[in-house]
Amino acid sequence: MSKPAAGPLVPHVVVVGAGFAGLQAARALAGEAVRITVVDRRNHHLFQPLLYQVATAALDPSDIAFPIRAVFRGQRNVQQVLMAAVEDVDLEHRSLKLDDGSDLAFDKLILATGATHSYFGHDDWREHAPGLKTVEDALDIRSRVLGAFEAAERHPETAAEQLTFVVVGAGPTGVELAGALVEIARFALSKDYDRIDPSHARVLLVEHADRVLPPYPEELSASARRQLESLGVEVRTSNAVAAVDGGGVALADGTRVPSRTVLWAAGVQASPLAKALGVELDRSGRVPVAADLSVPGHADVFVVGDLAAAKSADTGRSVPGVAPAAMQGGRHAARQIVRDLQGRPREPFRYRDKGSLATIGWARAVADFGRFRFGGFPAWAAWMLIHVAFLIGVRNRLFVLLSWAWSYLTFRRGARLITGPSAAGRVAAAGREAAAARPAVTAGPRA
């Protein structure tokens, strides 16, 4: 209403997906002679690197989310923010099909709908081993984890399997989840139960590669492993999950691990929208893009972030699926659109590796800034600073800092809520199973 429309003759840029890549693309076009529409299934941008802290009861969803409309409130050439899913792309007619059946025409398109985890063809494992990509995922995992302690308290004879947590995949998310799970059990919950000892909980971290954080330099992988093990995580590298069901996992080495809480942090599976482009995709379903990040043969369509299989023009190496790479890709696509407007030639994308960080727990982390590689407290301090700096919104930064300060001072977690329609039912079901297995057990207090 309040924004005067740019002339109808300027090109219409549609950005699909307001993750790191899409958000940066639309922001980088601020002030340019384009009119922009941002489309996202959600009303909020989500800071996924901290989502594991929502799953482990340290933060609230709204601490790490920010309304997309509010991001673009001050950007005059963003004419529309639409909460909608894109169901199809018509490259020939330059039009998108939205989930309400309407069409949305574009002159330039930036697709940034991201990726999720891959179950390597075993989609039936998803039910027993949820991944961590959305707010709902995080709240589901939080309820499962806290619910496992509740179920164990009600039926202590099930404590061994209720308090065994298996994290599949030792990338940054898996490492962070495993570390946080141990900390919950050891510190946040340790004094709250009467019939079980939460600190006896086991956390297994299973990784197919021969080390944790496989994309990182070897010395950091070794440091991360030492820090995980000193915290009490059982690290199982060069191993994999052969089967997952409601009772636990079977590992490739033949071990069976009874567990009621299996969390999935492995594999990459690009958003299904990639298929709509009609080009051949890579094994993970990602779109192989040209050097300028456009779709080969469709110069006005860019694919950025985790949806793209891109190579850096200088090194020829694959661009990793991390937030800094997504932000750089988004800005690059925006710059190419500006160059088109100016009649200048396109540039190839060069990924600048600014370093890697992963945190393992309180004062435990690893950092790789090229020449500087370090672990422990300094890496953890760097991790905190950088993550708070990249959060969107002053309120989010303030509340995340305060939540962390609170947790670190009190060893408590501020968001210990079991919610969701299935949470209470799961605790009761676990109890019913236990009761069926051992009908003599009663729930009366052990006086």
Add this chain to the structure above:
Amino acid sequence: MSKPAAGPLVPHVVVVGAGFAGLQAARALAGEAVRITVVDRRNHHLFQPLLYQVATAALDPSDIAFPIRAVFRGQRNVQQVLMAAVEDVDLEHRSLKLDDGSDLAFDKLILATGATHSYFGHDDWREHAPGLKTVEDALDIRSRVLGAFEAAERHPETAAEQLTFVVVGAGPTGVELAGALVEIARFALSKDYDRIDPSHARVLLVEHADRVLPPYPEELSASARRQLESLGVEVRTSNAVAAVDGGGVALADGTRVPSRTVLWAAGVQASPLAKALGVELDRSGRVPVAADLSVPGHADVFVVGDLAAAKSADTGRSVPGVAPAAMQGGRHAARQIVRDLQGRPREPFRYRDKGSLATIGWARAVADFGRFRFGGFPAWAAWMLIHVAFLIGVRNRLFVLLSWAWSYLTFRRGARLITGPSAAGRVAAAGREAAAARPAVTAGPRA
């Protein structure tokens, strides 16, 4: 684990429900020669008076919830906290049946499972007009409200019905919801949309009685109405809802109000557990209790809080279903158990009316402290102080105060997340319906 068990010979007190009544009952027994089991379907105590602020995107669920285990961490005679639903009560054998099929024996029982809203026999209205009792309710309402603005932006021709909000019932919750809805539309969202003007949203507050806040003194009802109307709420007293469906409500006076968001804050329906007691219930399904709050004929079973139909011994008047009354009732039941142990006679319950407060919005409220009745800013300040003081947990108090300070300074709301499996689908469905009704409309920007 860490708590040495009290002797097996002390009576076992089971408290069912950790709302205001149950929590106060268990706390009031601290240090007494009893062993206590607290049973609740949830793992958290919920501060319901602020739940409407979660529904209207001002607060996060964890700001107003506190883990029940953490409440009782330091109380040595609380031997167990069980996350379980009670399915039946066997008064003769003094035993409860839990939802996992196990039994829980008691010597003394305090039932405090509360009440929910009543649809007056029209339970099919619930789907279209959700009530506000749980965290899930609040998040559902938040997603519906924010989703209505998104749907209107996508299809401005539907804005009239998308941006009409109907609140049924003008008790404190209804009044607070109606005021907050206007404030969201007028302030928090006013600059974020391009094709609609959120400040044109209509909020109707429908009440069967002839005034808002019917249990309050008349002059405060009049003050509340003036404040609501000055904020822009359309107050419809002496009216009622005759029908609710997906397209809106039909009022008793014959008016039909097209609306996509109807919120229910009317009626009282006691928890179904009351039926398990085998005594005659009142019209709202509550348990008529004796003067000491026990169940007539079952002196060892107390019913407190919203589950009870109690009369104050001094005035003979019904005890209202408000938080202070529930807390007093819980403490009274605990005192009677202590008197039993001491061989002293029971006392009748006397409700002490400490006054009433309801807030309407920023600097708008009404207060009734007997001799002192006032509205506007002083009432609002009193409301804030008292609500923060009664929150459980230092972190909750701190974060609520900070969230309020943030909202009041910036006119923004910190928790503008649309979540839940159905949220995005609802926006798309609204769009599909609109598109079906008017196939010529496209979603392209109006350049």
